[in-house]
Amino acid sequence: MSRGVAMRLSLLLTALLAVSSAGWAQQRSEWVGADSCRDCHEERHESWHRTYHRSMTQVATAETVLGDFDGEPRTWWGMTIRPVKRNGQFWFDYYRTPNDAAPIASHRIVRTVGSHRYQQYLTREATRDGNSAAGNHYRLHMLWHIEEQRWIHMNAVFLGPDDQSFDHQVALWNQNCIFCHNTGPEPGLQNYAELQQRAARGEMVSLDQQADFQSAVVDLGIACESCHGPGAEHVRRNQSFIARQWHRLVGDASIVNPDELAQQASVEVCAQCHAQRAPKPALIKDWITSGPAYRAGGDLLATVDPVWIDTAPPAGSDPDLFRLRFWPDGTPRLTAYEYQGLAQSACYLQSDSLTCNSCHSMHGGDPAGMMTDWQRSDAPCLECHQQFADDPAQHSRHAPDTQASRCVSCHMPKMVYGVMTFHRSHRIERPQPARQAAQQRPNACNLCHLDQTYAWAQQQTERLWPQAESASVLVNDRVPAGVQELLAGDPVQRALAAWSLAQRSPLSSASTMAWNDLLLDSMLLDTYPAVRRFASQALLANTMNQSRRQGLLGYDFMADQASRKQQLRPLLQQGGDTTGTLAAQAFALDPAVIAQLRKLGIKKSVGIDVGE
Numbered sequence: 001m002s003r004g005v006a007m008r009l010s011l012l013l014t015a016l017l018a019v020s021s022a023g024w025a026q027q028r029s030e031w032v033g034a035d036s037c038r039d040c041h042e043e044r045h046e047s048w049h050r051t052y053h054r055s056m057t058q059v060a061t062a063e064t065v066l067g068d069f070d071g072e073p074r075t076w077w078g079m080t081i082r083p084v085k086r087n088g089q090f091w092f093d094y095y096r097t098p099n100d101a102a103p104i105a106s107h108r109i110v111r112t113v114g115s116h117r118y119q120q121y122l123t124r125e126a127t128r129d130g131n132s133a134a135g136n137h138y139r140l141h142m143l144w145h146i147e148e149q150r151w152i153h154m155n156a157v158f159l160g161p162d163d164q165s166f167d168h169q170v171a172l173w174n175q176n177c178i179f180c181h182n183t184g185p186e187p188g189l190q191n192y193a194e195l196q197q198r199a200a201r202g203e204m205v206s207l208d209q210q211a212d213f214q215s216a217v218v219d220l221g222i223a224c225e226s227c228h229g230p231g232a233e234h235v236r237r238n239q240s241f242i243a244r245q246w247h248r249l250v251g252d253a254s255i256v257n258p259d260e261l262a263q264q265a266s267v268e269v270c271a272q273c274h275a276q277r278a279p280k281p282a283l284i285k286d287w288i289t290s291g292p293a294y295r296a297g298g299d300l301l302a303t304v305d306p307v308w309i310d311t312a313p314p315a316g317s318d319p320d321l322f323r324l325r326f327w328p329d330g331t332p333r334l335t336a337y338e339y340q341g342l343a344q345s346a347c348y349l350q351s352d353s354l355t356c357n358s359c360h361s362m363h364g365g366d367p368a369g370m371m372t373d374w375q376r377s378d379a380p381c382l383e384c385h386q387q388f389a390d391d392p393a394q395h396s397r398h399a400p401d402t403q404a405s406r407c408v409s410c411h412m413p414k415m416v417y418g419v420m421t422f423h424r425s426h427r428i429e430r431p432q433p434a435r436q437a438a439q440q441r442p443n444a445c446n447l448c449h450l451d452q453t454y455a456w457a458q459q460q461t462e463r464l465w466p467q468a469e470s471a472s473v474l475v476n477d478r479v480p481a482g483v484q485e486l487l488a489g490d491p492v493q494r495a496l497a498a499w500s501l502a503q504r505s506p507l508s509s510a511s512t513m514a515w516n517d518l519l520l521d522s523m524l525l526d527t528y529p530a531v532r533r534f535a536s537q538a539l540l541a542n543t544m545n546q547s548r549r550q551g552l553l554g555y556d557f558m559a560d561q562a563s564r565k566q567q568l569r570p571l572l573q574q575g576g577d578t579t580g581t582l583a584a585q586a587f588a589l590d591p592a593v594i595a596q597l598r599k600l601g602i603k604k605s606v607g608i609d610v611g612e
Contacts, residue, residue, distance in 0.1 A: 029232060030230035030232045030233070031183075031184045031218040031225055031230045031231070031232060032218075032225070032230070032231045032232050032235050033183075033218050033219050033223070033225075034048070034054075034183075034219050034223040034224045034225070036231060036235055037224045037231065040238065040244065041224075044363055045224075047363040047364065048223070048224065048362070048363060050367055051362070051367045051370065052114075052115055052116040052367055052368075053221060053222035053223075053226075053362075053370075054221050054222070054223065055115040055221055056113065056114065056115070056181045056182070056220075056221040056222050057111060057112070057113050057177075057181045057182050057217075057220040057221050058111065058112045058115070058220055058221065059110070059111060059112075059220065060089075060090055060109045060110055060111055060112050060121070060122075062088065064112050064115075065090050065109065065112060065119075066112075066115065066119045066144055066146060067083060067090075067119060067121070067143075067144030067151065068083070068144070068149070068151075069083040069084055069085040069090050069091075070083065071083070071084045071085075073095070073098040074142065074151050074153075075097075075098050076153040076155070076156075076166075076558045076559075077153060077155060077164070077165070077166040078166055079094060079095070079096065079141075079166045080094070080095040080096070080097060080098045080100070081093065081094055081095075081141060081142055082095065082103070083142070083151065089108055089109075090108070090109040090121075091106050091107065091108050091109065092106070092107050092109065092121070092123075092140055092141070092142070093105075093106045094106070094107075107123040107140060108123060108124075109121045109122070109123060109140075110122055110123060110124045110137070111124075111137065111173075111220070113139070113173075113177065113181060114143075114419075115146075116146065116367075116368065117145070117146060117147065117419045117420065117421065118143045118144060118145045118146055118152070118157075118419060118420065119143060119144045119146065120139055120140075120143045120154075121139070121140050121142070121143070121144075122137045122138065122139055122140070122173055123137070123138055123140055124136070124137050124138075125138065135213065135214070136172060136173075136174055136208075136211065136212075136213050137172075137173035137174055137213075137215070138170055138171065138172060138173065138208075139154070139169075139170060139171040139172075139173055139177065140154075140170065141153060141154055141166065141167060141169070141170065142154065143157065145420065152420075152558070153558055154168075154169035154170075155168055155169055155529065155558075156529035156530060156533065156557065156558045157169070157420055157530070158530070158608075158609075158610040159417065159491045159492060159495070159528065159530055159607065159608040159610055160528070160530075160607045160608075161527045161528055161605065161607050162527050162528070162529065162560075162561070163527075164607075170208075172207055172208050172211070172213075174187050174188075174189075174211075174213035174215045175187060175189075175207055175211070175213070175288060178215055178217065179273075179291075179292065180222075180272075180273035180336075181221070181222065182217040182218075182219065182220055182221060182222070183217060183218045183219040183220075183221070183222060183223040183224075183225050183226045184217055184218030184219065184225060184230070184291070185215070185216075185217050185291045185292070186215060186216045186217070186289075186290055186291040187213060187215050187287075187288050187289060187290075187291060188213055188214040188215045188216060188289060189211055189212070189213055189288045189289050190212040190213065190214055191210070191211065191212045192285060192288065192289055195210060195211065198210075222273075225296075226272075226273075226296065227256070227258055227269050227296055227362065228255050228256045228257070228258075228296055229255060229256040229295045229296040229297055230295060231255060233254040234252060234254040234255040237252060237254050238252070256269075256295075256296045256297035258296065258297075258355075258357060258362075259357055261297060263351070263352050263353060263354070263355055265297060265298075265299075266355040266356070266357065267339065267342065267355050267356055268294075268298075268299075268300035268301070268339075269296045269297070269356075270338070270339070270356040271300055271306070271338075271339035272292070272294055272296075272300055272304075273336070274336060274337075274338040274339055274356075275300075275306045275307075275336070275337065275338070275339030275340060276306070276307040276325070276334075276336050276337055276340075277304040277305060277306045277307060278304060278305050278307065278311075279292070279303065279304055279305075280302075280303055280304060280305065283303060292304075306339065306340055306343075307322050307325070307337070307340075308322070308326075308330065308340065309322065309323055309325075309326040309328075309330045310323075318609070320606070321609055324490075324606065324608045324609070325337065325608065325609070325610075327415075327439065327440070327441035327442075328439050328440050328441060329436070329439040329441055330344065331344065331425065331427045331429075331441060332416060332425070332426070332427070333415065333416055333417060333441075333492055334416060334417055334418055334608075334610055335416055335417070335418025335419065335423055336418065337416075337426075338356075338426040339426075340426075341416075341425055341426030341427035341428075342356075342426045342427070342428075344427045345426070345427055345428035345429065346428070346429075347384070347428045348428070351384065354384075358375075358380050359371065359375050359380050360375065361375060378392060378406060378407045381407040381408075381411075382407075385407075392405060392407075393405055396410070397464040397465070404448065408424060409444065409448075410430075410431055410444045410445075411428050411429060411430065411431075411444070412424040412425050412426065412427075412428055413425055413431075413442065413443075413444040413447050414447070415441075415442045415447065415496055417492055417495060417496070417610070418610070420530070420533075421499070422495075422496060422499050422500075430468075430469075431443050431444040431445050431457075431461060432461070432468075432469055433445050433446060433454050433457035433458040433461055433475075434454060434455070434457075434458040434471035434472075434473055434474075434475050435469070435471070435472070435473060437454035437475045437476075437481070438473040438474075438475060440493075442485075442493075442496060443457065445457035445460065445461065446481035446482070447496075447500050448500075448504065449481070450480065450481060450482030450485075450497065450500055450501060450504075450515075451480045451482060451511055451515075451587075452480060452481065453475070453476060453477050453478065453479065453480055453481060454475040454476060454477075454481050455471075455475050455476070455477035456477075457481070458471045458475065478588075478589070479587070479589060479593065479597070480587055482497050482500070482501065482515075483518065483583070483587060483589075483594075483597065484597060485497035486498060486501075486518055486519075486522060487518065487522075487594065487597035487598050487600075487601050488597040488598070488600040488601045488604070489601060489604065490601075490604040490605065490606060490608075491528045491530070491531060491605060491606070491607070491608060492608065494522070494526065494528070494531045494601065495528070495530055495531045495534050498519065498522065498531060498534035498535040498537070498538050499534045499537070499538070501515055501519070501538035501541070501542065502534065502537045502538035502540075502541045502542075503541075511586060512542050513582055513586065514582055514583045514585075514586030514587060515538070515542065515583075516539055516542060516543065517582040517583045517586075518583045519535045519536075519538050519539050520539070520568065520571065520572065521598075522535040523535045523536055523539070523555070523557070523564070523568060524564065524565065524568060525598070527602075527605060528605065529557050529558050532557035532564075533557040536552055536555050536557055539552055540552050540553070548571055551567075551568075551570050551571045552571065554567060555567050555568065555571075
């Protein structure tokens with residue numbers, strides 16, 4: 001693990017050890033595990049079993065491991081990894097160079113994390129007393145991207161720059177991932193008192209090097225009791241057929257049904273994971289030893305504090321640690337902050353019935369998004385906004401039966417980064433192009449109309465919706481929004497602009513050439529691998545020349561700068577223009593403006609701690 005990561009963990013634990021603890025003992029006997037639910041709830045158990053929640057964390061086997069452990073070397077950030085399979089087990093072998101005969105280290109894969117978009121891999125180190133059945137679990141250096149069917153270094157997954165060290169994103173599973181990716185987590189930090197004494201003496205305390213975990217979970221993955229609460233009492237009450245029939249008639253208070261909870265309590269069932277949060281100071285010791293105190297149906301906010309834009313980071317850490325996870329107006333721009341977005345929404349605040357289950361189904365529909373066809377339509381919105389039901393296009397002012405006319409396209413645009421793509425914002429709001437541009441955050445109009453200015457979007461908003469808020473702030477009325485975001489934005493803005501270009505083709509061939517020109521520049525000059533990945537995807541989506549497409553398919557967004565330039569040289573000879581002249585001409589701009597925007601983008605290049 002890198003010195004930077006160790007330092008951050010040390011600071012966190014030092015703050016963690018400096019507070020008192022109220023103390024509680026988590027009762028393992030209150031949990032029963034998902035298998036105990038199957039006999040009585042076979043259909044529900046089967047529908048849960050199909051979800052990606054169920055397979056969030058798994059033991060590494062031939063059935064669960066999705067990556068291609070083909071033995072081929074992957075060299076990034078100065079080291080080589082060969083993913084190999086030996087005797088039915090999966091390994092990462094590490095080499096200093098691709099040509100070395102023997103590895104300098106080998107780590108066996110014992111668990112997987114994820115099965116939908118990508119899959120990460122955990123290894124285990126025995127405890128200091130030699131107990132190999134427990135011990136610290138570490139997230140290793142590469143993941144398998146399921147859609148792209150390729151290996152990707154963890155440094156390219158999050159919004160960090162090229163100058164990360166090889167092991168910068170190695171993470172200790174026991175003190176972070178265990179909480180949201182499993183059911184009934186008990187981290188089991190064994191040497192808390194020892195670490196507390198070291199911290200009290202002013203010594204540097206590093207979780208990755210000094211912590212001794214013996215963690216346990218009820219179920220690997222997110223299972224029944226995560227949402228319905230511990231089931232031991234429910235099972236005890238329903239042993240007999242007569243008892244089961246009786247409780248079906250009158251209900252059973254020993255188990256939780258989120259649909260029957262009050263609005264806030266229902267939302268908090270999801271917020272225990274979908275709201276980045278920190279345990280209350282008095283509960284930190286128990287959090288890291290016995291696990292969270294919250295149980296489904298309880299009061300989540302009595303045990304944790306959600307992270308907001310103005311939340312103070314741990315003492316001694318990056319002062320922008322939390323601030324950069326939000327757009328400047330406080331809207332979340334990373335996943336796992338869905339609760340924070342919803343809690344800022346008028347639709348939620350002015351309703352007593354809108355919950356996560358209004359739009360998501362835990363036991364039905366498509367496991368991708370956990371939504372039924374009804375929930376994917378405009379129907380959930382129209383339940384409250386019935387005045388638009390007869391003629392939605394009259395309100396949307398866009399062609400009916402298109403994505404542009406969907407409620408969520410304008411009121412929940414995709415501008416939230418996570419798991420290497422962009423997702424819908426869960427802050428339900430009205431597009432206000434000028435105001436939102438002045439707040440240095442995206443607006444729904446310009447995410448589609450990338451080749452138009454913020455001022456144009458504001459004018460159209462006022463024309464199409466006469467009651468819309470008039471602009472009270474000045475915005476750039478010359479440079480298209482997409483150009484500003486791609487060249488002068490911070491890493492999230494640049495990545496979002498490139499991703500948005502990949503989702504829709506520019507309006508004309510001349511515009512396509514201009515965008516491709518800017519994207520080639522982005523691929524050459526950007527120092528963030530995640531941004532380069534989205535730029536290359538946008539080029540592939542908008543490039544018709546087959547020779548150029550083949551060149552793009554061979555482009556490695558994780559390669560070092562010299563290698564990338566070598567890979568891109570043939571593409572540039574086929575029409576690329578690193579001076580920005582073509583783009584400047586297409587958008588009627590002075591080339592100096594392009595150069596100025598690039599300088600501003602470099603100035604705003606600050607690594608963002610995603611927190612996944």
